[in-house]
């Protein structure tokens with residue numbers, strides 16, 4: 062999940078690297094560093110701070126090749142010594158790495174016995190020493206030999222002082238993307254780093270390595286056999302990866318949701334039918350659906366279960382990817398496994414997907430990134446069209462995942478004959494109206510900001526809901542926790558009286574999400590129960606539902622119950638955002654977190 066950028070070409074190298082790293086900071090930001098190739102010697106600069114600190118210390122003169130890194134610590138705490146790039150004994154070889162070298166302890170012992178000196182606590186440092194060991198004037202050859210020795214996941218960029226015109230890069234299980242230019246070439250762990258420079262990319266496969274020079278890219282496997290590149294043009298607009306006047310990416314991405322929904326819906330509704338190009342599921346084969354994901358994607362899956370069961374009438378299980386793998390799951394040819402992942406690179410999700418695949422299940426991925434590992438390994442893919450999501454806290458990706466799940470539920474229902482035309486038309490109409498209703502829901506901003514002023518002093522907040530409002534409460538609580546560091550706990554409102562009510566004391570803030578018409582009266586009773594014990598309740602409810610008797614209300618537009626969570630998500634996201642901003646938290650890069658978690 063660390064961020065990697067490499068460049069060879071005539072532009073000011075350090076600027077390209079620092080600019081790219083800034084765009085990848087969401088992948089990790091514990092520390093940062095870069096190596097610049099100049100004739101005869103490498104320039105290496107590191108900081109245990111942020112990129113702005115690195116920018117101040119870099120001497121960029123005379124370089125036309127370089128590689129940079131932002132770190133999310135796995136082996137060894139964040140420090141200058143542990144920051145990348147890592148070097149060999151003589152400062153001739155520099156390596157930046159994302160992934161985990163599983164046999165590094167053994168390799169380190171062997172290399173130490175051979176006289177190599179190690180400075181850091183990282184697993185990565187074995188790589189430059191191995192390259193040093195094998196180097197006899199041919200860098201690609203030395204890297205290929207070193208790769209034979211290492212086990213585990215890696216995306217690496219290697220520089221050598223004697224080759225100030227070349228980057229050697231390799232991939233296994235950690236993403237790495239080559240950006241193709243004219244008289245210049247790039248490499249990065251994620252597309253947003255490349256967008257200002259090129260949209261022509263080759264997504265590296267496992268077991269590929271490449272030599273990048275100004276003149277071109279030579280792609281081979283790890284034994285040096287040449288492979289044909291498979292470039293494609295990214296259709297993301299570079300402007301989408303900029304803040305465009307917003308104070309934070311999170312706020313910008315919350316506001317992009319109407320557009321993201323429109324893009325996601327495009328081409329998927331034809332007349333009264335849901336259609337997915339190139340998706341031809343044998344729907345009658347499936348007697349069960351399993352949905353897998355992590356974090357926000359898992360929360361989307363919990364909502365997806367309700368959509369699929371309600372519309373398509375197929376039983377659905379939802380599992381956290383890191384749990385699924387290790388519980389001997391009951392999945393076979395009769396199971397459709399839906400894997401949800403914004404990045405398409407989350408290691409836990411990939412592991413769970415492969416486990417389901419191994420058991421014979423067909424895999425349908427819902428992902429935001431074309432060319433991601435999930436998209437390539439799944440049997441079928443539905444793309445969310447959210448555009449690049451930069452803030453660590455997911456907002457527009459979550460929203461578009463819900464849209465895809467609703468469409469998928471309807472697609473399955475229509476193919477199984479589980480839904481009549483009238484009911485399907487009602488959902489489709491509601492979906493068509495959703496972007497405008499989300500625009501309306503964004504107008505709760507002022508009111509939510511006032512609430513955030515009150516909330517920022519709190520230590521604990523509860524989110525309660527019933528039916529579809531409960532998985533939304535889970536996502537709302539996660540948003541608040543991850544960006545504002547306030548402890549937020551979601552509960553099914555009807556369950557409070559079975560234990561949690563004991564925690565309710567005078568003034569405890571509770572956000573009650575009450576959008577489900579069939580559960581309205583029950584929900585009101587639950588709100589009254591907490592109110593009677595002194596809770597300070599704010600209710601999120603559809604317009605026209607006057608709930609003043611139970612708490613201050615934030616009103617959102619009204620739509621059919623199934624779609625209400627997509628509208629109540631908006632004030633919940635804004636609440637998390639404003640609370641964190643008012644508290645002075647680093648909204649886009651919350652402490653200890655990273656956007657794309659490529660380790661288990």
Ligand code: G6P
Pocket residue numbers: 355356357358401402403404405406407410453454455654655656657658
């Ligand atoms: C990380 C992010 C979360 C995200 C989760 C799954 O933990 O911080 O925001 O929900 O990974 O990511 P994915 O890319 O698989 O959706």
